[in-house]
Amino acid sequence: DVVMTQTPPSLSVAIGQSVSISCKSSQSLVHSDGKTYLNWLLQNPGQSPKRLIYQVSNLGSGVPDRFSGTGSEKDFTLKISRVEAEDLGVYHCVQATHVPYTFGAGTKLELK
Amino acid sequence: EVQLVESGGGLVKPGSSLKLSCVASGFTFSSYGMHWIRQAPKKGLEWIALIYYDSSNKYYADSVKGRFTISRDNSKNTLYLEMNSLRSEDTAMYYCAKSWVNWGQGVMVTVSS
Numbered sequence: 001d002v003v004m005t006q007t008p009p010s011l012s013v014a015i016g017q018s019v020s021i022s023c024k025s026s027q028s029l030v031h032s033d034g035k036t037y038l039n040w041l042l043q044n045p046g047q048s049p050k051r052l053i054y055q056v057s058n059l060g061s062g063v064p065d066r067f068s069g070t071g072s073e074k075d076f077t078l079k080i081s082r083v084e085a086e087d088l089g090v091y092h093c094v095q096a097t098h099v100p101y102t103f104g105a106g107t108k109l110e111l112k
Numbered sequence: 113e114v115q116l117v118e119s120g121g122g123l124v125k126p127g128s129s130l131k132l133s134c135v136a137s138g139f140t141f142s143s144y145g146m147h148w149i150r151q152a153p154k155k156g157l158e159w160i161a162l163i164y165y166d167s168s169n170k171y172y173a174d175s176v177k178g179r180f181t182i183s184r185d186n187s188k189n190t191l192y193l194e195m196n197s198l199r200s201e202d203t204a205m206y207y208c209a210k211s212w213v214n215w216g217q218g219v220m221v222t223v224s225s
Contacts, residue, residue, distance in 0.1 A: 100172070
């Protein structure tokens with residue numbers, strides 16, 4: 001199974017600050033169709049997850065452009081520019097290239 | 113508006129069975145693959161099963177393979193997860209999801225004696 005190593009486990013930030021979260025996979029996430037199925041999700045406290053980014057760098061519908069995703073092969077990063085209060089919660093990366101699909105352990109974003 | 117509503121959770125004893133349902137609305141259910149994903153208390157997310165739009169393919173996590181069965185009834189816009197031989201480690205919030213975009217509110221399953 002693909003192991004997704006997500007760091008850091010937690011981040012303490014001030015509103016307006018920028019942060020980055022890393023997700024590294026144990027094998028390449030490039031699918032045989034040429035696409036890379038790496039998604040970023042945000043789970044606000046007490047809520048279901050919601051998708052922010054798909055295929056590494058594509059912004060989901062309605063997602064603010066202060067979120068951005070970069071990376072390739074085995075190394076991926078989510079960047080949040082100018083953190084807002086609604087961005088607090090747990091961020092998850094998930095790979096959907098190889099079955100079984102696997103998640104990172106999550107990064108909890110908290111207010112400083 | 114896409115809606116996914118899970119039901120069927122509860123408190124059960126180890127070794128028992130439970131069947132979860134997820135009723136979908138707001139999209140053409142029969143055109144989409146569907147997932148079950150769970151989250152143990154204070155833990156991360158775990159993908160557990162996928163079913164193709166036409167039930168032609170089903171995939172499972174090793175942790176549930178042979179005990180859980182994913183199925184769907186496209187005439188009823190409903191996704192199912194039949195869970196047998198339940199263990200304490202199956203205790204979790206269970207979510208159904210369409211792609212990774214739309215998620216239900218989740219249903220709690222607690223396995224305890």
